[in-house]
Amino acid sequence: ELKVEQNPLFLSMQEGKNYTIYCNYSTTSDRLYWYRQDPGKSLESLFVLLSNGAVKQEGRLMASLDTKARLSTLHITAAVHDLSATYFCAVDRGSTLGRLYFGRGTQLTVWP
Amino acid sequence: EAEVAQSPRYKITEKSQAVAFWCDPISGHATLYWYRQILGQGPELLVQFQDESVVDDSQLPKDRFSAERLKGVDSTLKIQPAELGDSAMYLCASSVKWGSEQYFGPGTRLTVT
Numbered sequence A: 001e002l003k004v005e006q007n008p009l010f011l012s013m014q015e016g017k018n019y020t021i022y023c024n025y026s027t028t029s030d031r032l033y034w035y036r037q038d039p040g041k042s043l044e045s046l047f048v049l050l051s052n053g054a055v056k057q058e059g060r061l062m063a064s065l066d067t068k069a070r071l072s073t074l075h076i077t078a079a080v081h082d083l084s085a086t087y088f089c090a091v092d093r094g095s096t097l098g099r100l101y102f103g104r105g106t107q108l109t110v111w112p
Numbered sequence B: 001e002a003e004v005a006q007s008p009r010y011k012i013t014e015k016s017q018a019v020a021f022w023c024d025p026i027s028g029h030a031t032l033y034w035y036r037q038i039l040g041q042g043p044e045l046l047v048q049f050q051d052e053s054v055v056d057d058s059q060l061p062k063d064r065f066s067a068e069r070l071k072g073v074d075s076t077l078k079i080q081p082a083e084l085g086d087s088a089m090y091l092c093a094s095s096v097k098w099g100s101e102q103y104f105g106p107g108t109r110l111t112v113t
Helices: none
Strands: A004-007 A010-014 A019-025 A031-037 A043-049 A055-058 A061-066 A071-076 A085-092 A100-102 A106-111 B005-007 B010-013 B019-024 B031-037 B044-050 B053-056 B065-068 B075-079 B088-095 B108-112
Touching: A004 A085, A010 A019, A019 A031, A019 A085, A031 A061, A031 A071, A043 A055, A043 A061, A043 A071, A071 A085, B005 B088, B010 B019, B019 B088, B019 B108, B031 B075, B044 B065, B044 B075, B075 B088
Parallel strands: A010 A106, B010 B108
Antiparallel strands: A004 A019, A019 A071, A031 A043, A031 A085, A055 A061, A061 A071, A085 A100, A085 A106, B005 B019, B019 B075, B031 B044, B031 B088, B044 B053, B065 B075, B088 B108
16 A cells, blocks of 8 residues: 655744655655645645656745655745644555545644 | 535534534536545545445445445435544545546534544
8 A cells, every 4th residue: 555654743943944844655656745734624735746856836835746766845945934734745646546645744833 | 716515514423323424526526535534644535436436435434434425416424323433524525537636625523422
C-alpha cells in the first residue's frame, strides 16, 4: 500500500521566517496535492502537481515535486500568522481510481 | 461557486445507536468519495462511487457501515451500531471523474458517547 510521510508533524515558527515541509511517498504517483485545513474545517486545495519538476507558487507558499526522489516540498516564505493551519499532502496513484492517500499533516503555528 | 454540501455538520450519538450522514456533490460530478478523518491524522478513504456504483469499499467496515448513492447524485453513509472509535470527522468529496481534482465538503463531526 502507498505510504505518505510528512515531516515535521509540528512546526512552530516566528513571523517573517522561512521553512520547508517535506512529503515523501513510497511508490510512483500520478498526482500530488497539497491541502490546508483550519481547525474544525474541511480541506482547502492549495496546489496540484502533475509532473516531475513541477513548481507552483501562491503568495507565500511554493510547492515543488521531484517524482524520481518521490518527494514534494512546501516552502513557506516570510511566514505570517494567517498561515497557521494544518497542511496535508496527498498522493493519487492513478491505478487506484483516484483514491487519495494522505500524510498525517503538519500543524503549523506562526507566532509574532 | 458550486460546493459539496454535507449534513448534519455536527452529530452526537450514544454508543450502539444508528447514525446517518448525507452528502450532495457538485452538480455533474460523477465520482463521490467518503473519507474518515480521525483527530490528528489525515483523511482515509472509506468508499468511492462512480455514478451509482461502488468502485472501492475496501476500507469500509462493512459489518457496521453502509453507503449508497441510489440515483448517482447524493449519497448517504450510515453507521449501525456506532462505537466509540467511530468518533471522527466524515468528509465527502466529489470530482468530475475519477482521477480529477477532488472538492471537499465541510464535513460532519461525529462524537460517540
